[in-house]
Amino acid sequence: SYELTQPPSVSVSPGQTARITCSGDALPKQYAYWYQQKAGQAPVLVIYKDSERPSGIPERFSGSSSGTTVTLTISGVQAEDEADYYCQSADSSSTSVEFGGGTKLTVL
Amino acid sequence: QVQLVQSGAEVKKPGASVKVSCKASRYAFTSYYLHWVRQAPGQGLEWMGMINPGGGYTRYAQKFQGRVTMTRDTSTSTVYMELSSLRSDDTAVYYCARDPGGAYCSSTTCYAFDYWGQGTLVTVSS
Numbered sequence: 001s002y003e004l005t006q007p008p009s010v011s012v013s014p015g016q017t018a019r020i021t022c023s024g025d026a027l028p029k030q031y032a033y034w035y036q037q038k039a040g041q042a043p044v045l046v047i048y049k050d051s052e053r054p055s056g057i058p059e060r061f062s063g064s065s066s067g068t069t070v071t072l073t074i075s076g077v078q079a080e081d082e083a084d085y086y087c088q089s090a091d092s093s094s095t096s097v098e099f100g101g102g103t104k105l106t107v108l
Numbered sequence: 109q110v111q112l113v114q115s116g117a118e119v120k121k122p123g124a125s126v127k128v129s130c131k132a133s134r135y136a137f138t139s140y141y142l143h144w145v146r147q148a149p150g151q152g153l154e155w156m157g158m159i160n161p162g163g164g165y166t167r168y169a170q171k172f173q174g175r176v177t178m179t180r181d182t183s184t185s186t187v188y189m190e191l192s193s194l195r196s197d198d199t200a201v202y203y204c205a206r207d208p209g210g211a212y213c214s215s216t217t218c219y220a221f222d223y224w225g226q227g228t229l230v231t232v233s234s
Binding site for chain 1: 143145152153154155167169170203205208212213214215217218219220221222224225226227
């Protein structure tokens with residue numbers, strides 16, 4: 001089955017840049033999406049179509065894609081960015097959805 | 109602002125069924141697919157399937173085939189997800205989420221989610 005692989009955790013100090021990667025064989029053919037989920041809340045879409053930002057999402061959130069890896073970058077991390085982040089894509093035949101296992105971002 | 113409001117928490121015994129509702133408002137209900145995603149305690153997100161509120165077409169994740177049924181009521185802009193033969197490992201928060209389609213991808217269905225319901229906790233316990 002199709003899988004998306006993320007690191008379990010990333011830690012950064014306030015003001016630094018956090019990079020969260022997501023790898024999967026279908027990513028060159030399918031768009032990736034990123035979600036932020038804070039404790040006890042529903043997920044929020046922060047990046048769509050690999051690198052686009054929905055309205056209302058701060059400019060410090062950005063996305064990029066290279067081959068089988070997509071990356072979520074948070075520049076100038078703030079304490080409020082501490083959350084779980086999930087990448088997501090469709091499978092190569094666009095018939096189902098896959099999520100990465102999630103990355104816990106800790107702001108030191 | 110798009111709203112998806114889900115029904116309240118449920119406690120069920122193993123082997124029973126549960127039906128969770130998701131009422132949509134402030135957008136054209138029949139124009140956007142709706143998905144169901146669940147999250148077991150302390151675990152990641154898991155896609156269950158989707159429904160086209162316009163025509164009622166459904167697609168389910170293979171894992172849930174035969175156990176899940178998604179339906180809709182266009183008169184009340186509500187979708188439903190029913191899961192049968194419940195087991196303890198079905199204990200989870202169940203979310204409905206809207207597919208943005210169009211500008212968020214290259215087709216009418218992105219298999220992605222721009223708005224989410226608040227979640228419904230389903231607890232399966234004897």
